[in-house]
Amino acid sequence: MCNPRKEFMRVLMVAPGTRGDVAPMAGLGNRLQGLGFEVAIAANPAYAPLVVDSGCEFRLLPGDLAALIRHPAPGAKTPGAKTPGAKTPGAKTPGAKAQGASVLDFWRNLREYMDDAATGTLAAAEAGADVILANSVAPYAYDVAEAFGIPALGAHLQPTEPSAAYPPVLMNSARSLGSLGNRIIGERASAGPAPYDAPSARLRKALGLKKESRAAGERRRRKASATVLHGVSPTVLPRPADWHPGLVMAGYWWPAVKQDWQPPAGLVDFLADGPPPVFVGFGSSAHIDPEFILEATRRAGVRAVVQGVEGSLGPDAIGIGSVPHEWLFPRMAAVVHHAGAGTTAAGLRAGMPTVAVPVYTDQPLWASRVAALGAGPGPIPYKKLTAERLGEAINQAVNTPSYAQRAEELAARIATEDGTVAVVEALRRL
Numbered sequence: 001m002c003n004p005r006k007e008f009m010r011v012l013m014v015a016p017g018t019r020g021d022v023a024p025m026a027g028l029g030n031r032l033q034g035l036g037f038e039v040a041i042a043a044n045p046a047y048a049p050l051v052v053d054s055g056c057e058f059r060l061l062p063g064d065l066a067a068l069i070r071h072p073a074p075g076a077k078t079p080g081a082k083t084p085g086a087k088t089p090g091a092k093t094p095g096a097k098a099q100g101a102s103v104l105d106f107w108r109n110l111r112e113y114m115d116d117a118a119t120g121t122l123a124a125a126e127a128g129a130d131v132i133l134a135n136s137v138a139p140y141a142y143d144v145a146e147a148f149g150i151p152a153l154g155a156h157l158q159p160t161e162p163s164a165a166y167p168p169v170l171m172n173s174a175r176s177l178g179s180l181g182n183r184i185i186g187e188r189a190s191a192g193p194a195p196y197d198a199p200s201a202r203l204r205k206a207l208g209l210k211k212e213s214r215a216a217g218e219r220r221r222r223k224a225s226a227t228v229l230h231g232v233s234p235t236v237l238p239r240p241a242d243w244h245p246g247l248v249m250a251g252y253w254w255p256a257v258k259q260d261w262q263p264p265a266g267l268v269d270f271l272a273d274g275p276p277p278v279f280v281g282f283g284s285s286a287h288i289d290p291e292f293i294l295e296a297t298r299r300a301g302v303r304a305v306v307q308g309v310e311g312s313l314g315p316d317a318i319g320i321g322s323v324p325h326e327w328l329f330p331r332m333a334a335v336v337h338h339a340g341a342g343t344t345a346a347g348l349r350a351g352m353p354t355v356a357v358p359v360y361t362d363q364p365l366w367a368s369r370v371a372a373l374g375a376g377p378g379p380i381p382y383k384k385l386t387a388e389r390l391g392e393a394i395n396q397a398v399n400t401p402s403y404a405q406r407a408e409e410l411a412a413r414i415a416t417e418d419g420t421v422a423v424v425e426a427l428r429r430l
Helices: 019-034 045-053 065-069 102-125 140-148 176-191 197-206 214-223 265-272 290-300 324-329 340-349 363-372 387-399 400-415 419-430
Strands: 010-014 037-043 057-060 131-134 152-156 228-230 247-249 278-281 303-309 317-320 333-339 353-358
Touching: 010 019, 010 102, 019 037, 019 045, 019 340, 037 045, 037 102, 045 057, 057 102, 065 102, 065 290, 102 140, 131 140, 140 152, 140 176, 140 214, 152 419, 197 214, 214 247, 214 265, 214 419, 265 317, 278 290, 278 387, 290 303, 290 317, 290 387, 303 353, 333 340, 333 400, 340 353, 340 363, 340 400, 353 363, 353 387
Parallel strands: 010 037, 010 131, 037 057, 131 152, 152 228, 228 247, 278 303, 278 333, 303 317, 333 353
Antiparallel strands: none
16 A cells, blocks of 8 residues: 655646546546645546546546547448448448548547647646656657656556567557567557657747657657556556566556445346346447347347446346446446456456457457456457357356456456555655
8 A cells, every 4th residue: 555644746647538548547646636646637628527526636638539539339331331231340440430531531630639639738737737647648748848847757558668578559459470570560660650749849849849759759768767657457467578667567547436426226226137247338439339239148148238328228238328337347247348448457357257349559458468368258359340259259258167267366466456556656756
């Protein structure tokens, strides 16, 4: 546990992204507040209630990344897609392209989002900060910190450092290229173009800083072994041997618990009315088609709790909105999800067998780790998802005792970790 000594430091967390990017930071901020730190979180407006409920100050980053990257539901036809039938996702690229727009349009929209986030980061820092914690898609936070003469630390939910231990998450694949290949391609991906390059360059010029590319800044910080804290369990992803000393595998940062939250009465009644159901939800990564999901769960012969729609879906299923995973998941027989970092963590924390359906970026990595750790069957890539394949995977997850046993073992190990400790130590060293 953390030292109860009280501190005073104004911590600004910069968290552009979706709910999965913000919730762990809000949980970490809640714990830091309890230790006497003053925490503000800069995020998109949709997550203001989440930040405020955690006891932290909300500061605005304009935009809505979830709207840009969400895939159509399984079974939805993508304009121009060649995928036949109504049961297989046709989209292969996040967000805009999934709705029929070009890759160029998607890139432009993403760059505009990052440009607004960079401007919002500057405004958030102007409101007061002694240190900035920046997530993996906010490199412009380092530029702001440099201009203000304050330190900045990385606070990542996925491993972005080039390493022999894993392929780069931007490849949208967990297929290893071998130790040398993983390292080389990781370094090239890190140095390649990114949607936050232009915003970072614009911000540096506006702030009167010397010209330095985003990639050059990252190389400089890497050479200096700059601190990057990772809200990832070393049980799930052991710290790679080739990481430099500043890279810290801190442990998970759990979302804050809202003390007065009560579950919907209809959900409580549904759970009490039969055997434990299976959870199905894809978070901000994809829309939900209830008919598709119910075809799969009925093939598996299980009841279902489907996140993304609300209300009764028949005698064997119910749709829900936002329900805390720490309350819901322990009541399930298994969980089916997109393998986002936070949702994967919540499933393992609850000791649940997991069916992973990764969509993009770091999700294939977490999906592969679940399978490698023995907590669920092999993942189903979202673009290859069918009701038949999903139903079979759910059947395996529910009826293979070793998955439940292994998931419970992992949960016990994760419960001994405290991801806040490393963060407090890093802040105190400042």
